[in-house]
Amino acid sequence: MPRRLFLGTLLAGFARPLLAAAPASSLRPRLRPEGLGAEEATPAETLLAEAGVTGISSFALARVGDAPNAPLLESHAPEASLPPASVGKCLTALYALEVLGPKHRFATRLMATGPLRNGRLDGDLILVGGGDPGLDTTDLAGIAARMKSAGLREVAGKFYYHGSALPEARLIDASQPDHLGYNPGVSALNLNYNRVHFEWKPEGGKWRVTMEARTKKYRPAVQIASMQIADRSSPVYTYADRGGRDEWTVSREALGKGGARWLPVRRPAAYAAEVFATLARSGGLVLKTPEPLRQLPQGMTEIARHESPQLGEIARLMLRYSNNLTAELLGLSATTRASGRPSSIPASARAMSQWAAERYGLSGVAMVDHSGLGDASRFPTEALVRMLSAPGVSQRLQPILKDVVLMDEQGRKVSRPGLTVVGKTGTLNFVSGLAGYADSRAGGSYAFAILSGDVPRRDALSRAERERPRGGRTWTARARRLQQALLLRWSQVYGSA
Known part of the structure; x- marks a missing residue:
């Protein structure tokens, strides 16, 4: 041919x-x-x-x-x-x-709506997400440390978080099983790839269960996601969205001798704000319960920020x-x-x-x-x-x-x-x-x-x-x-x- x-x-x-x-x-x-x-x-x-x-x-x-x-x-x-x-x-x-552009960086900012005088903020404090996909607990701790270095010791107003610069979603694809860590919620304010570390260990004839925003350096416990052990053989996990919290159950029969896995977080902005409040408290600043903020006010000033690597x-x-x-x-x-x-x-x-x-x-x-x-x-x-x-x-x-x-x-x-x-x-x-x-x-x-x-x-x-x-x-x-x-x-x- x-x-x-x-x-x-x-x-x-x-x-x-x-x-x-x-x-x-x-x-x-x-x-x-x-x-x-x-x-x-x-x-x-x-x-x-x-x-x-x-x-x-x-x-x-x-x-x-x-x-x-x-x-x-x-x-x-x-x-x-x-x-x-x-x-x-x-x-x-x-x-x-x-x-x-390849040099673009995503910024997570801590903003104030009033003046800072003698360690007191006469206004509100706002954690503002900029779409950083890699922000983790260690990065949040860095923002908290820079906030402390700026002299902030007391906030007279509220503590807000803003994740609405991008569309917010409870998950990426609704057809996936609930417990898969690669299908988390999405917002402009994200933390630890929007996953929570679930660990279970036998202790004194019972199970010790933790839900943490874990990195190598930090392990703050979280309240926005909880886990209960259920006496059943299947399914291994169940999920419910109740009262603004992720409520999970796990089959006792599936626990084996102990272990850990990452579970998805459905409210990433609230998750990040809770962890930041915990880190601030460990540094001596007690913030009010975090609240969502849909629209940013005019006239804010920046107290601290974290920037991502280049795009x-x-x-x-x-x-x-x-x-x-x-x-x-x-x-x-x-x-x-x-x-x-x-x-x-x-x-x-x-x-x-x-x-x-x-x-x-x-x-x-x-x-x-x-x-x-x-x-x-x-x-x-x-x-x-x-x-x-x-x-x-x-x-x-x-x-x-x-x-x-x-x-x-x-x-x-x-x-x-x-x-x-x-x-x-x-x-x-x-x-x-x-x-x-x-x-x-x-x-x-x-x-x-x-x-x-x-x-x-x-x-x-x-x-x-x-x-x-x-x-x-x-x-x-x-x-x-x-x-x-x-x-x-x-x-x-x-x-x-």
Whole structure:
């Protein structure tokens, strides 16, 4: 078969059979004149058939820097609209970096509404959130220490907290089980990734239970979240929203010999304010019970503040550790800067999707959040690759993506692979994705995306089944093996380019 005809068939996504004159067995890719290719690369359609991944698998590969409408180098079902899971964080990172800038910092401020005289504040004290995703108890303690250094010893007025600069939500995705720490509440004032540390230990024939805003240095107990042990076998956890507090119960049978885990906080701004009041009290300043404040008054003065690292570093950590709260805050902050405070997370996600369409000409992108946690989000692989390969995008994203190790069929690390790969993974139940960049030893640079999803199988799960569904691990393992197989193929075919 002429080389041009074979490649045309390959690039069409293997949707049509070979011409009748073709041999019965598949031809192996032959070396191209420009040096691309490897004689032993397994055809992509064979890899798809052998993977055993139910549902739809889609992939696309493009050369970075090619014209926006240049043909994809390889693809299969590139228009398939699948949930991107955490791969969608690539769009969120790009959105935030372009709208806010890589040097942007988030500030948490302690403000006063009156004069400070002889250690007494004749007015109210307000803890104001600025959308910092990484603020923790140690940072709050630093604000409290700076407040003390400023001479504040008494507050005549009230103690308020303000988390309304961004939309507030009790959770990111309502379809997830209640107790999952990666699905917390969201506001402009957040603490410890909006998680509370639940620990249980046997003590004197009973259980000692603590709920703390824990960091390495501080362990203040909290009242906004409580835990009771219940005499039942299942469910392991129950949650109730009562009187402005998170009330949890846990099955006694599930406690074992002791342990700990992080639980989500549904009222993050109130949580942060309670912890700050505790830290202030330990420094000698007793504040009144924290109260929410929706609108900031005019004429405030700043007493102390904490600033986050630069956005470029925050985005790198988000892509590396895939923190959902960070993604939501970056996306919400970018939308607020670009077009004003959105009404909700979904509204902001729609604005981000529209930005992607206008900025990069992407079609079919429909995100319902900024983290990919909601399975109603859709992101075609071709659109994802077109974004990654667009001019200037690789300079922003490639340095902050995580290294991807190439593995052979036996799960062993490939020595001296033809491509160096960085990427972002994404996983939901019966959804798996990987997207990023691959650089050849000879200097060629490629953008790729691989998404697999068995959406009907995921939709059939009950809410309780979504933490550990039957067959989920096996399906995910097969999807990841397919990703590795395609990367290995591309390493062989394009590794010398």
